[in-house]
Amino acid sequence: MxxxxxxxxxxxxxxxxxxxxxxxxxxxxxxxxxxxxxxxxxxxxxxxxxxxxxxxxxxxxxxxxxxxxxxxxxxxxxxxxxxxxxxxxxxxxxxxxxxxxxxxxxxxxxxxxxxxxxxxxxxxxxxxxxxxxxxxxxxxxxISVDNMDMNIANSINLDAMTIEDDYNGPALEDGKVTLKFATDLMEHYRQQKKLHKKYAYKILIDVKAYLQTQPSLVDIKVADNQKFTVCGDIHGQYYDLLNIFALNGLPSETNPYLFNGDFVDRGSFSVECIFTLFSFKLLYPDHFFMSRGNHETIDMNRMYGFRGEVTAKYTSPMADLFTEVYNWLPLAHCINNRVLVMHGGLFSRDDVTLDDIRNVERNKQPPEEGIMCELLWSDPQPMLGRSPSKRGVGCQFGPDVTNAFLQRNNLDYIIRSHEVKNEGYELAHDGKCITVFSAPNYCDTMANLGAFITMNGKDLKPNFTTYEAVPHPYVKPMAYANSLFSILCQS
Known part of the structure; x- marks a missing residue:
């Protein structure tokens, strides 16, 4: 309101x-x-x-x-x-x-x-x-990680990291993620165990190298008879992520996924979520996609727990490396040239095209205005036109803005995430702007359902699957958040 x-x-x-x-x-x-x-x-x-x-x-x-x-x-x-x-x-x-x-x-x-x-x-x-x-x-x-002369990934010496004899967790095979590694890792994490730092660093270095080859707007082709799944915010709710895979099948070349940002923060199993997702990204690079969210940024990670969690479970340099990796995440995906998917929403300008998104230089922390900022932060509103954002960043856009953008770019509809919805999803702007949010009972307090969208390549009609939260080990949300910020937001 x-x-x-x-x-x-x-x-x-x-x-x-x-x-x-x-x-x-x-x-x-x-x-x-x-x-x-x-x-x-x-x-x-x-x-x-x-x-x-x-x-x-x-x-x-x-x-x-x-x-x-x-x-x-x-x-x-x-x-x-x-x-x-x-x-x-x-x-x-x-x-x-x-x-x-x-x-x-x-x-x-x-x-x-x-x-x-x-x-x-x-x-x-x-x-x-x-x-x-x-x-x-x-x-x-x-000593900024935003300093383009500095490259954390290149400074990591994997050869100097030894695997201890008593480590009995998942292992990369010839330095590569395999399906066995990914499934072993999920079970390892389910039991609240930790991935060895050498493998964790290797995954981050390899993901960064791959993401650097990708455009800011990734085009996805889905065959007529193929299913495609879009998930919204996960926010460190690892056991709910496992439930998505239980309900909808593991990612594979015949079961492709797009996770639409905000993989981390707030939930206290963010490390487990991001390494599971990055493992599937390396395993199926052409069938598993990840968009940057507003929480894949240094300010959000500092306040809402991810940086603290990585530092507690690993090291501060690894937290810096995550920032470096997140800077290369794509900002949007376009399915069959007809459906645009981004984390936040549309723009304060009327003339933005898909090529403008493709041309965004994304390797940085998001600015406070412009296309990159709005892709990560904007929200729809029911009234016509635009309004200043309730979040203080990005803008709010009405159904007329959505329709004009779709017509200009020959699109059918947009999918975005970024907002908790009681049913896990919401259709706005005559069904042309769909929100999907995949973290049920967000922060253990909101009592919302989670949802994901499935469609086939032929008609791209969105189908919604909703689900309740599943039990998780007793670690409170925001357990790793900045202590001062937690006090201010709870009192």
């Missing part, structure tokens, strides 16, 4: 009481993790009484939970405008800034709280933690 501009002024006692009641109802929805329901009620409370900073701060944290960082930022700023001494609002705004990679702006909010509350030890702790992050990022930039 969009945040509207409220006109402040005198409010009757009756409206104040009604607003307080709505806020209390909203708090109950929030406790049940129904964040959309909570936002709706906080919005109604604001309509009754637009002068209460708490309502905005509460709506801000609800939007943070839904990754609506733009809305969360606006609400936190409004709460601060109404009550400059409201500490929690500064923390909300800091969390929104951190989500958007604006760490220095987050630090300013913490600094302000420490100045107005010099004896507040909690504020001091948060300021110090954020300051550490800012300094660490400055240091990382100085």
């Amino acid at each position: 969009a945040n509207t501009e409220e006109i402040t002024g005198p409010v009757s006692q009756e409206d104040i009481e009604a607003a307080e009641k709505l806020k209390n109802e909203a708090n109950e929805y929030f406790k049940k993790q129904d964040y959309n329901g909570a936002i709706e009620l906080y919005t109604k409370a604001i309509e009754k009484n637009p002068n209460n900073a708490v309502f905005y701060a509460n709506r801000s944290i609800s939007n943070l939970r839904l990754e609506n960082f733009g809305y969360a930022l606006t609400d936190a700023s409004k709460a601060i405008e109404l009550d400059k001494a409201y500490t929690k609002a500064y923390y909300r705004r800091a969390a929104a800034h951190m989500s958007l990679g604006k760490y220095k702006l987050a630090l300013k909010d913490f600094e302000y709280v420490t100045k107005v509350r010099p004896n507040d030890q909690d504020a001091k702790l948060k300021y110090n933690e954020c300051n550490k992050i800012v300094k660490k990022i400055a240091f990382e930039k100085a």
